[in-house]
Amino acid sequence: MSFVSLLFLVVFLPASVLLARLIPERFRNTFLLLVSLLFYAWSAGRNLPVLLGEMVFTYFAARELQRRRARGDTGTLSFCLLADTVLLAAVLAVYKYSGLPLPAGISFFTFSALSCLFDVGRGKADAEKNPVSLWLYLAFFPKVLMGPIAQYADMLPQMDSHPVSAASLERGTLRFLAGLFKKVLLADAFGDAFRQIHALPQMASMTAVLGTVFYGLQLYYDFSGYSDMAIGAASMFGFRLPRNFDHPYTAGSASDFWRRWHITLGAWFRDYVYIPLGGSRAGKARLVLNLAVVWLLTGIWHGNTVNFVLWGLWWGIIVILEKLVLARFLDKLSGVLRCALVNLAAFSGWIFFFSPTPGDCLHWWGQIFGAAGAGFWNSQTTWYLTGNLILLAAGIAACGTIPARLVSRIRKCRGRSGVWILAGLTALLLLLSVARILSSTYQTFLYAAF
Amino acid sequence: MNVSESRGRQERRKWDTWRHRLLPDGIFSLGRTAAAVFLIAVISAQLLSGRVSGSSWDSVRAAVNAAAGILSDDTTQAQDLPDAAVEVQNDASTEPARTEGDARMIRRLYGLDEQTYENAQLYYPSASLGADELFLVRLKTPDQADMVRQAMEARKAAQMKNFEGYAPESYRKAAGSRIEVSGGYALYVSGDDAERIVEAFRKAL
CATH class of the missing domain: 1.10.10 (Arc Repressor Mutant, subunit A)
Structure with a gap:
């Protein structure tokens, strides 16, 4: 079941919100857990055992870590945490790389499970004793399929108490609708425009550039739209999910872009990989290594093709260069110019995203640089630009704070x-x-x- | 502290009391191991059961068509495009190398009856000496995989035989055609874009 299906919009969500309000507070989490499992079963029924398995595993593993931590048994605690991490990472890797159909949301709920184990193992939070609360944290339907990846320590206090007020209901409804508009009116329209250009056997340079811009805007409105819908839906049940996007295409640097794009994934890698590795406090060589590891993992997280690894490395190189070399030059540039450079890097990076293979990626770059022999600008370019001018103007304007x-x-x-x-x-x-x-x-x- | 927070604490205390009565500490280790074994068993069962793709027919077909540059309902809703758009598309490509075929053509070229597959789409060569072809099938059951693969291999062999000796370019395309059977789908593709289409097909599954 998709957030943009009429069944969800007209029946599932309103009925869940209404019933959750009618049900006594002490049964509310149990009700929401059952509703979430129903939602997941409807969306990806055959993979429900994987989600259930991870839920049960995480509950017992977290309790076991808590027990060892309370006993001061640090040696076995570290070993258990490592073994648990390896198991969950292996489950994710098998699905991503073996050719098995990928269970919906596995990258997101596995990272939530790992967040729980890391926070409990490192003493940042206690293991949740009530399994219903922990399982709801992992499987809560607004976020189970595509995040935001809320961290366990931040969500734990909300699991016991998430009162619904008229204000949270109104806020949630408006946020949900904003996300719906982004997805249906902007992302899907950009998707149609991109697919038309992508299907062309050859194109002028600016047509390829236009196609890349359409895809970048589609991706932004698609994912930020979903995130808004997830945050809005959660708010209707009294939960506050973290923000996932903050006008990324207005960023003034590559690092700034990644503080604004898929914020919760960036925060996850920062808190559970980058900082434990030493962050930026252990010298320049270590900083480069840490950033390279984080960006390689970010690329791998996104997909099982070489292109996603290349995309991760692309951003890794840009961020490393910016931190070590380019920062002092960038500071001297105007805000508009810096924003343009960041967008050049971001949109170039999306070519790795929509190309199935490195060869296709090179082919697209070839089209941009005129290898198709269709010139810099032709009638196709004019047609696709004029045909989507209002959409493009609206999409660009809505990227900022207008x-x-x-x-x-x-x-x-x-x-x-x-x-x-x-x-x-x-x-x-x-x-x-x-x-x-x-x-x-x-x-x-x-x-x-x- | 508000009322719901204090209620939450009471709930926790109640749960702790019950937990201590019912669950010894060793239960966590046991539960963790049991859940790990369950997860491994689920994955092993899926690995052994033929890897049927969860992707819908529409999404796989749309991905394959997009890679092949075919304007279908799923990719661009070509019938809704104004004439100017169609002209632009036509400017971009010369005579399409593939023509859409129906169930009768599938039966003629591959010997497959409509009852033997869930969904199918065929684009066969537009020219009599053309070799650009795309045939995508969604199987009804996994055990049809061998039968459909054999049908596709027979088509490949027939095309190579047709072109051998007097149509070297078409022979090259037919010889380089690709057959992919995976996740409950089968694909036969012949043409210079075969590699790209196969990649898109794999990614869509």
């Missing part, structure tokens, strides 16, 4: 007129979204493949 400022300005309108204008706009966008969902073929979320 929508938030616009909403804030409308809210400040005299009397209740601002509220009515916003309500009207929301209703219009909702109508357009539903119309598009009904009229177009279903398009899956891109990050569901990871």
Whole structure:
């Protein structure tokens, strides 16, 4: 079941929110766990045993780590933590690399499970004694398929108490709708435009550039849209999930970009890999090694093809160069120029993402540099640009803070007129979204493949 | 402290009391081992059961078509494109090398009946001496894999025999054609873009 299916939007989510409010508080987590398992079974039924297995394993493993930690048995504690990590990483690796169909959300719920074990093993948080609370943390339906990857120590206090207020319900609904608009009206439209260009056997340089821009915007609105829907849905049940995107295409440096793009994955690697390895405090050589390890793992996490490894290395090299060499030069450039350079690196990197093989990647680069012999700009370019001009303008404008400022300005309108204008706009966008969902073929979320 | 927090603590205390009564400490180690064994068993069973892909027909077909540059309903909804768009597409490519075939053509070229597969899509050579071909099948059951593979190999052999001696370019394409049977799907592809299509097919599964 997808977040953008009518079944989810009209039946599953409203019914879950309503029933969760009616059910006594002490049974609420149990209800949400059952609803989450139903959601997962509906989305990826045959892989439910994998999720259940990881849930049960994580509960007992965390309790075992807690027991050893309480006894001061640090030697066996480290060994157990290592063995647990190897097992969960091996499960993930087998699914990613053996050719078995990838269970939906396995990269996300496995990282949540590892977060729990690391936090308990290192004494950052206690093992949750109530299995329902821990299992809900792992399988909570808004985040189980595509994150955000909430860290265990941050989520633990919410598992006992997540009161739903009118404000959280309203906030959640608006956030969910914002995500829906991003996915249905922007991401899917950019996806259609990209697929048309990608299907061309040969193209002019600027057509290839336009295709790359379409894909970059599709990916951003697809994943940030999903994240907004997840955060919004969680808020309807009183949970606060961490932010996953913060206007990444307005970043002023590569490091800044990664503090704004898929924030929770970056934070996971920072807290559980980069800092334990020594971070930036152990000299320049160690810093380079640590960054290389983190970016290699980030690439591998995304997929089982060479292209994702190359994409990880691409960002690793850029971030390392920026930290060691380029930072002092970048500081002298204007904000707009720095932002343009970051976007050049980001959009170039997406070519690794949408190309199935390094050969296809080189082929696309060849098209950008005119290897197809179709020139710099031709009638195709004009057609695809003019045909998608409004979409492109809206997509670029919405990358920044323009929508938030616009909403804030409308809210400040005299009397209740601002509220009515916003309500009207929301209703219009909702109508357009539903119309598009009904009229177009279903398009899956891109990050569901990871 | 609000009411729900204090209730949460009470719940915890209650659970601790019950846990101490019911569960000895060794249970955690035992439970962890049992869950690990369960996970390994699930994965082993899946590895042994033929790796049927969870990907839908539409997504696999769309990925393969996109790699082949075919405008199908799933890729671009070509029928909805205005004339100008179609012209642009036509400008970009010369005469399409492949033409869509129906169930009758599948039966003629591969000997496969409609009842033997769940879904299928065929693009056969547009020209009589052409060798560009794409045949994608979703099997009804995993045990059909061998039968469909044999049908595809027979087609490959027939095409090579047709072109041998007087159509070297088409012979090269037919000889270099690829057959992939995996995850409940089968693909036969012949043409210069075969490698790219196979990669897209594998990735889509």
